[in-house]
Amino acid sequence: MLPAGDRAFMEKMTQFGDMPTDDFRRYGYEIVDRLADYFERIEEFPVLSQIQPDDVKKALPTSAPEFGEAFSAVLDDVDNIILPAVTHWNHPNFHGLFSTSTSSVGVFAEMFAAAFDMKAMLWRTAPASTELEDVVLDWLRQMTGLPDIFEGIIYDTASVSTMHAIAAARERADPNSRKSGLAGRADAPRMRVYVSEHVHSSIDKSVITLGLGLESLRKIETNERFEMRAEKLAEAIEEDIAAGILPICVIPTIGTTSTTSIDPVAAVADICEKHGIWMHVDAAYSSSAAILPELQPLFDGWERADSIVMNPHKWFFTPFDLSVLYCRDLDDLKKAFSLVPEYLRTDDAASVKNGMDYGIQLGRRFRSLKLWFVMRYFGRAGLIVRIREHCRLARLFASWVNESPNWEVAAPVPFALVCFRAKAADTDTANSLNEEIMRIVNSSGKAYISHTKLDGKITLRLSVGSVHVEERHIEKVWRLLEAAFEQAAK
Amino acid sequence: MLPAGDRAFMEKMTQFGDMPTDDFRRYGYEIVDRLADYFERIEEFPVLSQIQPDDVKKALPTSAPEFGEAFSAVLDDVDNIILPAVTHWNHPNFHGLFSTSTSSVGVFAEMFAAAFDMKAMLWRTAPASTELEDVVLDWLRQMTGLPDIFEGIIYDTASVSTMHAIAAARERADPNSRKSGLAGRADAPRMRVYVSEHVHSSIDKSVITLGLGLESLRKIETNERFEMRAEKLAEAIEEDIAAGILPICVIPTIGTTSTTSIDPVAAVADICEKHGIWMHVDAAYSSSAAILPELQPLFDGWERADSIVMNPHKWFFTPFDLSVLYCRDLDDLKKAFSLVPEYLRTDDAASVKNGMDYGIQLGRRFRSLKLWFVMRYFGRAGLIVRIREHCRLARLFASWVNESPNWEVAAPVPFALVCFRAKAADTDTANSLNEEIMRIVNSSGKAYISHTKLDGKITLRLSVGSVHVEERHIEKVWRLLEAAFEQAAK
Numbered sequence: 001m002l003p004a005g006d007r008a009f010m011e012k013m014t015q016f017g018d019m020p021t022d023d024f025r026r027y028g029y030e031i032v033d034r035l036a037d038y039f040e041r042i043e044e045f046p047v048l049s050q051i052q053p054d055d056v057k058k059a060l061p062t063s064a065p066e067f068g069e070a071f072s073a074v075l076d077d078v079d080n081i082i083l084p085a086v087t088h089w090n091h092p093n094f095h096g097l098f099s100t101s102t103s104s105v106g107v108f109a110e111m112f113a114a115a116f117d118m119k120a121m122l123w124r125t126a127p128a129s130t131e132l133e134d135v136v137l138d139w140l141r142q143m144t145g146l147p148d149i150f151e152g153i154i155y156d157t158a159s160v161s162t163m164h165a166i167a168a169a170r171e172r173a174d175p176n177s178r179k180s181g182l183a184g185r186a187d188a189p190r191m192r193v194y195v196s197e198h199v200h201s202s203i204d205k206s207v208i209t210l211g212l213g214l215e216s217l218r219k220i221e222t223n224e225r226f227e228m229r230a231e232k233l234a235e236a237i238e239e240d241i242a243a244g245i246l247p248i249c250v251i252p253t254i255g256t257t258s259t260t261s262i263d264p265v266a267a268v269a270d271i272c273e274k275h276g277i278w279m280h281v282d283a284a285y286s287s288s289a290a291i292l293p294e295l296q297p298l299f300d301g302w303e304r305a306d307s308i309v310m311n312p313h314k315w316f317f318t319p320f321d322l323s324v325l326y327c328r329d330l331d332d333l334k335k336a337f338s339l340v341p342e343y344l345r346t347d348d349a350a351s352v353k354n355g356m357d358y359g360i361q362l363g364r365r366f367r368s369l370k371l372w373f374v375m376r377y378f379g380r381a382g383l384i385v386r387i388r389e390h391c392r393l394a395r396l397f398a399s400w401v402n403e404s405p406n407w408e409v410a411a412p413v414p415f416a417l418v419c420f421r422a423k424a425a426d427t428d429t430a431n432s433l434n435e436e437i438m439r440i441v442n443s444s445g446k447a448y449i450s451h452t453k454l455d456g457k458i459t460l461r462l463s464v465g466s467v468h469v470e471e472r473h474i475e476k477v478w479r480l481l482e483a484a485f486e487q488a489a490k
Numbered sequence: 491m492l493p494a495g496d497r498a499f500m501e502k503m504t505q506f507g508d509m510p511t512d513d514f515r516r517y518g519y520e521i522v523d524r525l526a527d528y529f530e531r532i533e534e535f536p537v538l539s540q541i542q543p544d545d546v547k548k549a550l551p552t553s554a555p556e557f558g559e560a561f562s563a564v565l566d567d568v569d570n571i572i573l574p575a576v577t578h579w580n581h582p583n584f585h586g587l588f589s590t591s592t593s594s595v596g597v598f599a600e601m602f603a604a605a606f607d608m609k610a611m612l613w614r615t616a617p618a619s620t621e622l623e624d625v626v627l628d629w630l631r632q633m634t635g636l637p638d639i640f641e642g643i644i645y646d647t648a649s650v651s652t653m654h655a656i657a658a659a660r661e662r663a664d665p666n667s668r669k670s671g672l673a674g675r676a677d678a679p680r681m682r683v684y685v686s687e688h689v690h691s692s693i694d695k696s697v698i699t700l701g702l703g704l705e706s707l708r709k710i711e712t713n714e715r716f717e718m719r720a721e722k723l724a725e726a727i728e729e730d731i732a733a734g735i736l737p738i739c740v741i742p743t744i745g746t747t748s749t750t751s752i753d754p755v756a757a758v759a760d761i762c763e764k765h766g767i768w769m770h771v772d773a774a775y776s777s778s779a780a781i782l783p784e785l786q787p788l789f790d791g792w793e794r795a796d797s798i799v800m801n802p803h804k805w806f807f808t809p810f811d812l813s814v815l816y817c818r819d820l821d822d823l824k825k826a827f828s829l830v831p832e833y834l835r836t837d838d839a840a841s842v843k844n845g846m847d848y849g850i851q852l853g854r855r856f857r858s859l860k861l862w863f864v865m866r867y868f869g870r871a872g873l874i875v876r877i878r879e880h881c882r883l884a885r886l887f888a889s890w891v892n893e894s895p896n897w898e899v900a901a902p903v904p905f906a907l908v909c910f911r912a913k914a915a916d917t918d919t920a921n922s923l924n925e926e927i928m929r930i931v932n933s934s935g936k937a938y939i940s941h942t943k944l945d946g947k948i949t950l951r952l953s954v955g956s957v958h959v960e961e962r963h964i965e966k967v968w969r970l971l972e973a974a975f976e977q978a979a980k
Contacts, residue, residue, distance in 0.1 A: 027598065067872070074595070104509035106607075110600050114596060131546035134547060182673035321855055351543055360653060363810055
């Protein structure tokens with residue numbers, strides 16, 4: 001038998017309606033406090049969760065509860081089961097992959113967005129979301145120095161943004177594909193998408209998804225700075241055209257994932273313009289740095305793109321997910337994707353923008369709110385000083401690496417990522433040494449670094465991007481690396 | 491010159507770091523209060539925003555602020571500019587499209603998810619998210635009565651879930667397509683995907699995206715209950731096979747968007763099994779009702795599917811977005827999408843699940859948390875009584891329509907959507923009449939209904955699904971409709 005109190009609670013839980021608003025207030029305050037404590041204590045947590053696989057699964061029941069539970073029990077489990085299994089992306093010593101973090105105001109925006117719970121398929125179903133999206137994307141366009149011909153649309157991730165860009169390129173190159181598809185058509189040529197060897201894996205996934213196949217992706221050789229060689233691109237395109245293959249898209253990257261190398265966008269634009277090929281610029285990571293006047297030259301040529309992807313969720317203190325696709329002509333996307341079933345037909349379609357017309361997703365979250373909060377709370381100047389500081393910290397770290405006899409910098413540092421490695425007699429020894437150093441640092445919980453492979457050599461990556469990062473954190477990870485070197489080189 | 495106080499504030503805003511945690515607490519409480527007030531006052535708001543196009547744009551500056559603003563100013567603008575432009579999906583008289591709403595605990599989960607800001611590409615980068623996803627999807631599988639062979643993955647929207655299902659079907663039918671694509675291959679047959687006339691538009695978008703083309707979609711005739719005619723499906727498949735076209739996927743829907751009609755899934759399964767065709771069941775809307783024991787028969791046959799899409803963000807009080815794709819063999823997705831670049835290679839790949847392997851998106855939000863909160867706070871019983879009540883209210887409304895001389899029910903009501911229309915002498919008059927009624931109701935701000943077209947007739951749709959809805963709300967919208975009828979029929 002259940003105690004009477006529990007039974008009363010369970011009965012309440014099987015009534016209609018939502019949580020009483022008094023409880024909403026009480027638990028809401030409590031969560032705000034917990035999150036404030038979390039941000040205050042962020043450096044006390046291990047960066048990489050130290051749990052073992054299946055620890056969370058083992059700690060939870062195998063079925064949902066029959067009756068509702070007191071929400072305090074849920075909060076206890078967040079503390080005891082979830083929190084130890086969190087990898088702390090906000091930790092200032094998260095230097096792996098790309099270091100990203102939310103900001104407080106980003107969390108606030110997600111509170112409103114979740115509470116309003118609008119689905120922005122139609123202007124009518126979410127006017128605030130639809131219009132604010134246009135406003136903040138124009139603000140961002142100005143801040144990054146793009147001409148006003150560019151109009152944007154918000155998606156979830158760069159993978160999805162880029163897939164839409166390539167789909168629009170395919171539509172332009174072969175307008176018949178929307179109706180007739182690609183298979184079994186005598187008039188449908190094989191198509192080609194050009195990228196550098198250092199392109200992001202999402203583009204491989206895009207060409208799979210779009211039915212172009214991995215063979216449609218031609219990876220162009222890079223130079224010693226890991227930048228696409230424009231003359232090799234020109235040759236490849238000429239060769240493909242001669243072979244009856246249709247070039248549909250070139251994707252130069254400004255800030256590749258491995259090394260943040262910068263493909264020669266202006267030279268690529270020359271080639272694309274000559275052949276009438278869609279140029280999509282992947283600036284998912286780097287675009288935040290375009291707001292620094294001194295770094296604008298690194299973006300030279302992107303204003304000639306047909307489309308550009310930027311990820312404010314990466315390095316703009318905006319919680320995941322929010323990726324922006326800017327297009328020279330947003331109608332290219334509409335041509336590829338728009339179709340309106342009767343149940344979504346409205347009488348205002350000519351006078352308003354309906355988000356659903358620009359992509360595969362119908363419903364769309366109110367993502368623009370968090371970007372708006374971030375831009376207003378920090379201001380352009382506040383964002384500039386933070387991004388600039390991250391770049392300075394990366395260069396500072398690179399200078400320590402350069403000055404040390406044990407280490408070397410492995411690639412240029414145009415933004416806030418340093419590729420570096422411990423030196424050893426030969427490549428195999430160096431690879432083992434660097435893997436061991438990475439293992440030691442990451443398993444300490446004190447910092448997280450990741451790796452890539454450059455010319456066959458395991459290369460460590462240190463990314464600086466958290467809103468919480470300061471010089472002392474970079475000093476700390478350098479000390480950890482030096483100690484790990486000593487330990488691993490023994 | 492700026493006043494000294496403002497200048498001090500601006501200087502603070504160009505320092506490094508995030509909002510001080512004291513401010514986070516203060517503003518956090520304030521937002522909790524505002525949201526509690528919002529939920530308490532939800533019925534005072536017009537359901538459909540009553541702003542005019544461009545009102546939001548006109549109210550906002552054309553550029554981002556140079557210096558950060560006090561967050562209180564941002565909150566004021568949320569009240570004055572954003573709130574009037576919100577269409578209130580949580581309003582109990584939101585009956586358009588599908589009525590969906592968040593719950594309080596859904597908002598709480600989004601607070602944690604935004605604050606942790608994990609990107610769940612790898613187990614290592616988000617163990618809590620990766621493991622909790624498996625746990626809650628197994629809970630949901632049990633609650634909806636699916637056999638334990640099914641394993642799920644969370645995406646953002648049903649459009650994306652379904653696109654992945656068709657991609658997996660394509661991979662199975664033509665494993666060469668991943669590598670070689672579909673164009674210009676002598677061995678790549680034209681493919682066909684079969685749906686009913688009432689299929690959701692997202693499937694049209696999926697076949698465009700996947701390079702199959704709109705012609706690959708064969709829409710099978712429906713019967714007088716708007717259900718796919720299985721014998722017509724069988725004929726279409728035989729005909730296509732004879733013509734050298736490869737059937738790759740059949741998508742029966744349980745709960746179509748227009749009318750919530752139910753395709754004969756078991757009969758479709760027979761046909762799919764006979765020909766070895768992938769069966770993907772679209773239960774995006776209806777799946778929440780599968781937790782009602784008395785409605786389980788409506789889902790007969792879905793346990794034979796290769797994949798099933800369910801949208802907890804529709805009718806399970808879970809804030810947008812959260813769509814689940816269940817697969818009989820999740821490796822089908824992995825075969826289609828997995829590829830691991832060096833910078834994402836980890837030594838634990840054999841022992842853990844990495845979310846990025848199952849789709850196009852690399853980073854993935856911590857979406858499982860909100861489904862977990864919802865299932866724990868309401869419990870299975872609490873969810874059942876709410877969904878059951880929504881179905882009862884829809885049947886009650888349909889009974890009023892049936893009893894009235896002015897109105898007719900236009901389709902069966904298996905779940906919580908009623909298709910109905912005002913009667914008139916002929917179709918044209920009826921169409922104008924119903925459009926005018928819809929206009930009157932929606933522009934009143936007191937309720938929102940939407941429409942579809944059935945056999946050429948404009949048909950109104952009343953969906954019941956908000957966590958806040960009670961019988962009095964259904965009575966209210968019925969009174970509004972009756973009054974609008976009187977006004978429009980004059």
